[in-house]
Structure formats: structure tokens, C-alpha cells
Amino acid sequence: MDKKGNYYIVGNWKMNPGDKNEARKIFNGVKKASQRKKSEIVICPPFPYLGIFSSERLPKSLHLGAQNCFFKERGSFTGEVSPKQLLDLKVEYVIVGHSERRSLGESDEFISKKIRALLDLGIKPIVCIGESQRDKNGNYIQFLESQLSSVFSEVKTGEVNRVIVAYEPVWAIGKNEGEAITGRLLYEMVVFVRRFLSRRYSKEKGFSVSVLYGGSVSSVNTKDILEEGKVDGLLIGRSSLDSESFSEIISIAEDL
Ligand code: PGA
Numbered sequence: 001m002d003k004k005g006n007y008y009i010v011g012n013w014k015m016n017p018g019d020k021n022e023a024r025k026i027f028n029g030v031k032k033a034s035q036r037k038k039s040e041i042v043i044c045p046p047f048p049y050l051g052i053f054s055s056e057r058l059p060k061s062l063h064l065g066a067q068n069c070f071f072k073e074r075g076s077f078t079g080e081v082s083p084k085q086l087l088d089l090k091v092e093y094v095i096v097g098h099s100e101r102r103s104l105g106e107s108d109e110f111i112s113k114k115i116r117a118l119l120d121l122g123i124k125p126i127v128c129i130g131e132s133q134r135d136k137n138g139n140y141i142q143f144l145e146s147q148l149s150s151v152f153s154e155v156k157t158g159e160v161n162r163v164i165v166a167y168e169p170v171w172a173i174g175k176n177e178g179e180a181i182t183g184r185l186l187y188e189m190v191v192f193v194r195r196f197l198s199r200r201y202s203k204e205k206g207f208s209v210s211v212l213y214g215g216s217v218s219s220v221n222t223k224d225i226l227e228e229g230k231v232d233g234l235l236i237g238r239s240s241l242d243s244e245s246f247s248e249i250i251s252i253a254e255d256l
Helices: 020-033 047-053 083-088 108-121 139-151 157-162 183-200 203-208 222-227 243-255
Strands: 008-012 040-044 062-066 091-096 124-129 164-167 210-214 233-236
Touching (some): 020 243, 047 062, 108 124, 183 210, 183 222, 222 243, 233 243
Parallel strands (some): 008 040, 062 091, 164 210
């Protein structure tokens, strides 16, 4: 993102909360916190709640996102949801390739088909990459490079800046802030992603892509991650389920 304080703050609710009343409560809290903000705030609830929230009037800075999709428009694909159906529900973003979905068997090829389908419809994919562990020899860098190659395999030069990359090291998801990445270490990864894209497309393109960070983000480490890590935003799991914590993160980002 270009302007200072203009961050992506994305809430990934995963398979939470347990019922629609609780979902509405959290959503109302986020709606209140999103009034007159310059950040791009995106809530990714489970599919059924998208159906509820899509009929509401949202503040300008609040957008709906989904946690997954299929790559076909319609047809005999039991249990799947198409990008077109999501577009119908005013969904503007879709998280693709989250490690929790990769661990269920989603391949790089499958993920890149989804990215293609989303770009074709004008929906922004938030594509997750991340190593499960770090080794001293730096093999994780090759691993990330192959994930990136595959993510961008179907992305044309003119479309690069419509893809949002979320760097989510698997070892840092679902932990406490002390075990999350530090801003300094994160900055190296941001540079790595931009270098990869600069080589593949152009320097200008490499810098036009938004790179987010996800993995144990809370109000405690938000400032360090945004300032030192120099990311364009955050992908937040647990802290997005408490509208007060989520609002605090938004305020910290807005004040930077
Ligand atoms: P967490 O999840 O913030 O609860 O660690 C992040 C994610 O998996 O996207």
C-alpha cells in the first residue's frame, strides 16, 4: 500500500465462532471499529456467515473475504463454493493456500488454479506461503521460492499487483507473541519476496505487491511487525475473534 498508515488488516476467523449470534456480535464490534479508518479491513468468516453479513451496509473501509474457494464457476463439485457465488455475496478477497488447507492435501497446482479463477473475476487472492520449520542450511528459502513460483505461475505481468502475498511461517501460527517472528527477521522475508517478484517480473512489479504477515499477531507485537517488518498488513487468526483486540490492532496500525 502506498500511503502511510494504510494497512491491510485481515481477520481469518477459521471455523469460528460456534454460532451466528456470537458471529454477529464480533462483526458488529468490527463494524464500529472500522468507521472512518484509512486501513483496508477485511473479515473472512466461515461461508454461512458471509451470507448473513453480505446484506449489511458496511463502512467504506470494511470488506468481506472468504477463507477458501474452488476454481470452477459451477457444476457437480459437492461441498465446494465457487468464486462467482462468493462475488454474489460481495466478497472482494479470498484467502488461498492457507497452511491449514495445504495440510489437508491442497497442492500448489490446485492453489494456482484457484488464484487464476479469482483473478478472472476481479476478486483479490490473499495467498499464503510459509515454511513449517527453519533449518540452519537455509533450505526453507528454496521451499519458499518453489511455493512462490507456483503461486505466480498463472499470474500475468499486468495482474501481479492484484495478488496479495501473506507470509505465514507455519511454526509461528497459533503460538504466543514470544514465539512469533520478530520484525527484524520478518523484514528479511519481505525483501526476499520482493526480490523474487522483481526477478520474475520487474523491479517496479516487485514493489507493487502487498506482502502481509500472519502468525500469532496480537496488539502486543503489531507495532514491531508493521514498523520493523515493513509489511503492508496483517493476517490475524485468534485475535480477530475478539472485536476489542482486533480494534486495538487497527488503532495501532492507524497511528503508525
Ligand atoms: P493466529 O493464526 O493469528 O491464530 O496465529 C494466523 C493464521 O493462521 O492465519
